[in-house]
Amino acid sequence: MKYYKLGIVALSSSLVLGGIAPIAYAETSIPTNVLAAKTTTSEVMDKERLIERVHELFPGMFEDVREEEFRFDSGRSYGEESELESYGLRFFKELSSDMYVSGRFSFVGENLELVYYSYNNENNEEALFPPQVSKEDAEKIAVSFLNRMTNGSDYQLADNDDELYFYDNQTLTEPVEYNFRFDKVVNDVPVPDQSIRIEVLGSGVVSYYFNELTGKQEVFEKKESLLTESEALDRLKEASNVELQYQIQYERSDDVKAVLTYLPSPKIDGIHGMTGQYYIAGELLDKLPKKEKLKVLSSTPVEKTASITKKEAKEMAEQLLMPKNDFVKLNIEGVNERENYRGQRVYDVEFMYETRNGGSGSSIEIDVDTGELIDYRGGFDERFLGEEDSSRPLAYKNALNKAVDYVEKYASSYVHEVAYPNESDNRQNRYDSDDEEYRFYFPRVKDGTIVNGNGIRVSIAGDGELLGFSIDFDQISDWPSLSEVVSKEEALKDYKDVLQTELQYVSNNNQNEYQANHYKLIYTGEMDKEVLRKYYDAQTGEWTAASSRYDSGKQPSDVTIEHPWAEEELNFMIQAGIIEVENPETFNPDAVITKGDALKVLSKSLSRYYRYERYDYEEQKRQTFKNIDTDHDLYGMIELAIDRGVLEADTENFPLDETITREELAVWYGRILKLTNVADHYEIYKLNMKDSEQVEKANVGYVALVGALEIMTPNEDGYYLPDEEVTLAQLALSNMRLAQEMAEMDIDYR
Template identity: 35%
Template sequence: MVTFKKASVLLSATALSVGLLAPMASASTFGNERMETLPIQVAQTNTTVTKNDLMKRFRELFPSEFQNVTEKDFRMGSGFSRPKDTTERYELNFSKNIDNQYVYGSFIFVGETLELEQFHYQPITSKDVLFPAKYSKDEAQKVADKYMERFDKGGDYELVPNEYNYYSSSILTQPVQYSFTYMKKKSGVTISDQSISIGVLGDGTVTSYYKTTQNGTGNFTYDDPSKKQSESVIAGRLRDALKAQLSYQIETDYSTGDYTVKLVYQPNSQVTSGVHALTGEWLTTEGLSSTLSNQAITPIVTGALAAKQPNLTSEQAKAMAQKLLATDQKGVKLSIESIEETTTETGKAVYNIQYMYQYRNGGTGTVLTIDKVTGEIINYSDIKNSIEVQEDDSNTKGELTRQQALEKAIAYVKEWVPSYANQYALPVDEGFYENYNDSYYLTFPRIVNGLTVVGDQISVSVDAKTGDLLSLYVNAYDDIEWPAATDILTQQDATKLLKNQLKLKLQYVNHPKVENEQHYSLAYQPVFKEGSNAVIDAKTGEWLDAYGMASSDKPTIEHPTAAEELNYLIHAGILEIDKTFNPDAPVTKEEALKVLLKSVTYMYYNSRYNEFETTNQSFTDIAPDHALYPFVTRALKMGMLDASTKTFNAAASLSNQELAKWVIGSLKLNKPAQLSDIYELNYSDAAQVDKELRGYVALAYAMGLLEAENNQLKPKSEVTYAQLAQVTIRLAHKMNEYQIDNY
């Protein structure tokens, strides 16, 4: 066995493929949203399209773009994006070093006509793409609209409003990226699984394009919109059935690795699946139903079961993996590549087992994760059906009902994760049926104090034809303090809030259990204030976003010199303010450090890298259990801080000369800055600069990171929020210019 680089076990079935292509996927579910595993594209050897054919088509579509790359820079690939998708795809890609920057492009064409399905382009970065970007969102949208006209002439698409994309969520050293999604329409009604997504950089460069393509013959039928029931009738039915459900919701702070719990209300999941617009029946996993199921919270088993194999050794883990992953596919050989002992994001000791299915033309693999303490599976995904060595010509559809699949899933939980079974409930929602691989996807939520837990569940996928286990994933948290359900909104009040915000969205859905696979049904689906996964804080009554943050509108402030910078930081969630916020007030060292780090580095805590363990240099007043500890540790690692002062004094105000030291350290210029005697400071108050900080101050002002007023440095003056915002933007630009990455 060999050693390999650590990879997150939280990413379910991220496949590692040799000679393969894995393009993006788009999945449509009915009231359920989950992270979709990227499909695996297997290399083919019988392609009939040549590189010249693809280059000709490429130049037809992009006659004036990409002039800095030539045909010799391109490589060609081909294959299928999904095991059961017979649409042939061909890829052109290039990578090239231009002006000491890495430039990359990938283009995928489909079918005999070589229609452009998607492309991704990483161009040379210029200052125009950084905040404040050259193009506003409205200007970028005009660019995207022109692309729609160019590649989809005559197509009936409608832009989906994106109210939450104030700016890209990337750090300030990365380009501003605007994203636009257009939904296809039929008879004026959007089609849920037909869309085009376009990404535009801050300088107006289009860097991504993805168009979903339909499976099947293309001879699709659609419900007649003139036969739909009135929206008011369906809305009344939904309101009558709507009921707020109290749950726990786990929220993780990715900058520290800590997690907390909130009590929240959500709409009952059966309602969110929607209603058939013609019949008025409920959409369910099994098709249409005249009644709603009322699933009680019931444990999988009533009594605790023994762990599968306590205190698992590495050799036992290998044996377990070989048994679970065994295959009898002709020409395919299982290879256990490596076994790594590590910990998950939630602190569990596990074995990460990297394996490959090797075959004549390559190999496909991923990671299996097993709990070391219990000997139970934490993360498993069956990728054998992604191997196209021996194709299955059978077109047999699923034979299991949802109930039969549920019984299989329960059996797998008892077999592979028995010690969890009494802590988790039977599914309280329908789950959903995956049409492309004939499988049922079911989730078993954790139960605490009689309530389900959002964000802590066992997910199981079962083959609808054979009942085989396709995937199993346990997302379990330990050592959590569960708040009591006291001083909260009543269920009646929460239900009223949901009903007051309820709206209906009419769209076409390709439901696998309604009519046939080539038919699109009209469906009314409920939409609440923050989308179909509406969540209300049970304590405050506020609507929460996907990250558990209050979704009330963030303020836009005014300031004579730093309004744009401050509003960016506020709307990006970097700077949190309240009604008393004064942009000209002094900022503390603690707040300044958080703003800077969140702006120029991704503050994602990873326990398996032991990233925030005590370092050789630290501050005596910032212990490992201090809330600022991860920020201080990251800043020390980056060179932004050093521990020469022994204490950090988080509550103290930050001075101009201290800020100068921080920004110069972030640019990796500590050594030249320490040569304080070589610098001249031609400012009237230069004598006020501390000797050991003279070089830092000289460099910071000379580089334009800090600015003097009336020939004065004011080295010991307190930095205001407005000044910090401006310096933060300048620092990000310099880090980008010097290609300093602090991920």
């Protein structure tokens, strides 16, 4: 702790700092294929043996965890005919009144092989930036850990370019994490669906391990008479074709546009390594599937639908949700009207199923103006009562007819804008024997062209009951012209130019737990790294960065900059998505920064943001500043800063374009550190700097406290320069110091 630096104000500061509430403990979830089907007891595996195994695998790491602090965790059976059983152990330990450490372990087999491990220590200052270990050192740590856990099995480090970060940014207050994926190797061929993921913190501690075991017998195809990679690529290119489609792009939550692109049609996943057969959606085919003609459900729109009341919405929900079993009671918890993220007025109908053993619930979204079903996932699953449905599911055609009926009933105003499901596309239109349901996708159509990313999804039970229904339609005001595009031939050539193949073992993903997984040798079709996460712009003939509502926010950045004294900090914040670099050639970290940009960088330094996140303030229609409405990029950040007391609502407009001074930034920092109560008593502070008289009286306490914490200090000549405008490089450096103090004080900005 650095509180001793405060001198006379340490006692005053402790009055504020002592009141910080502890962070709520959030337990890390185990991936689904390690989660338990039943809880292991001491009759199955002795707890002491599991604890002993933990100490064997992690010597010296968990010596402070007492035996009584360990608890049995969930184990998982891998099938009645399999001897592979898993055993779980976990612990949760309080380090202090507001600090906790926890861990979870999952083992399989008699030898207790580790398949899952997670470790969370809230006292993680050593893992913050700057990290104690580099990425290269972290990789060595991960490889060493892998070798100990797998007893020399063959694995190779995989390319992690598919690893995406859900939010737009990482923060400076969370640990530095290095993530690695290792693919199993059989016969010198990678097996991507049998990978091991390892996470190493910036402190060098392994905090996560997950081994994707199937728990089933595996049969690998022998490498005999293989096609060469060149032969497979040539065959893949010969069969490739493209189709012009609209594609939905999401620049921001409320900025949606349609672009024109060429997409593979059909999508060929690869070529069989020996026969040359086409591998499409899990099947090997001698011939490519025939292209189905696009056919809309109705050639004309229906008559305009009518709005409904809350009472009618409740009655509609009751009809949809009524359970079949007398032991299950349906309760409609409430019907609330709101505006969804697409600007539609909807009723949220919240419901709950109650049984003798507990309950479950969710909500339904119904369009206020049309009475149509926007989003629904309901119906009580009778399997929770131990009841199995022995009846055979409907035939595909009958199930499809049922799905069409549901679209006509619950989305009648859309029937002229959606096409029948493509029967040859078993990725989106198929029977899932595991979930015992049919799934169908009705794509949106505009001017006879598919709108990729928009459509209606319907899932029905084997007996035809509606299980799920969602309308995914964006309001597009400006559609690009279908006539202003590059030729199909040019697009196909460009597509083939970036096509690559890699030989892999690919599983049939057999859903029958008693049958083996058979792995085929497939030359998988892949795009060149240069065009990953890009779409082909049909109007320009260029590969363009893509965005989707379901994409990760932060994309990997290959931008690095040079700087005499803040290079490491700036590059880290660029990689973390905190600082945006639109043009590396003109990027100048020594340029002064405006209050708008400073708040953005500061907010993303301390809190995660998802680009399509909706804020509670929006629901409240709250707008503090006249020039910052709900459509503004900084809306959520500014309203959060108001809530946290960082900004004051004492002006009509927020001064976005004004530069920020060192004194003003010190005030922001002091408020973030929750020092307002002590900083406001400016009369008790004496500033030890040559230009102290230039600091406004009301801000003396903030400058003193932030300086005592060594976040912003006078220069070598003893001048604080309170009126000096802050540059981006200076902000990056001081934000790093602020984050360190927040970690020590256990302050959570969000």
